[in-house]
Amino acid sequence: MAKQKIVVKVTMSGDKKSRKALKIAVGISGVESASFVGSDKDQIAVTGEGIDSVELTRLLRKRVGYTELVSVGPVEDKKPAESKPAESKPAAVQMQFPPYDYYYPGYGGYYYAVY
Template sequence: MGSIKSFPFPFSLSKPPLPDPLNLPGNPNTYIQIIKFTEMAKQKIVVKVTMTSDKKTRKALKIAVSLCGVESASIVGSDKDQIAVTGEGIDSVELTTLLRKGVGYTELVSVGPVEEKKESKATVEIHPYQYYYDYYVPSYYVYGM
């Protein structure tokens, strides 16, 4: 008879190693930024924009709300020329750049944390009240039997 030839098994029986999260394909800075944005708290950004017409005002608000992480945007200021944007993980430079491209001159006024409104709870004392039920019993007359 002939000799038995052994062939090498082409597949590995062990599990493949898990990919290292820092060796992901592409730009590693994008992954680090995503991690940083998840750790951020709510912030409020105020931007001064030259809005000469209602059309530019609507366009500026539309641009501000289109950013990722924006929860609300409102027009503030005495001349109604500032936009206050609140949200989590908003890039203020990107917001300013997009507003400059889309609307016109834009100036970054302030970036800071959102001021939480503290509600003062008024204590109300509740005194138990006893309810007295007074039942009216109709009177029945019995006539002779």
């Protein structure tokens, strides 16, 4: 199977509902990543292999609210147009300092008499 990208629009009224919707989307089998997209961050883009888009929509409608399936399609691979040979640059040397060893003197034992 090929990777696919599913975009669903979810009506979310608050931060708690949006976290719940994202948690539901990630919990479905085959999902590799999920993120908010769109101008209002009201759409969830889910990518992975073998994801059931109908099941995703049904679960979100049942647990969060109104959900609309926007698109289902293959993941587009981003390939560089033309690669130029990389110029070798000298590696930057980073100095490492030893960690600080803080010394806190212990407090002496305080004795008190009970009368």
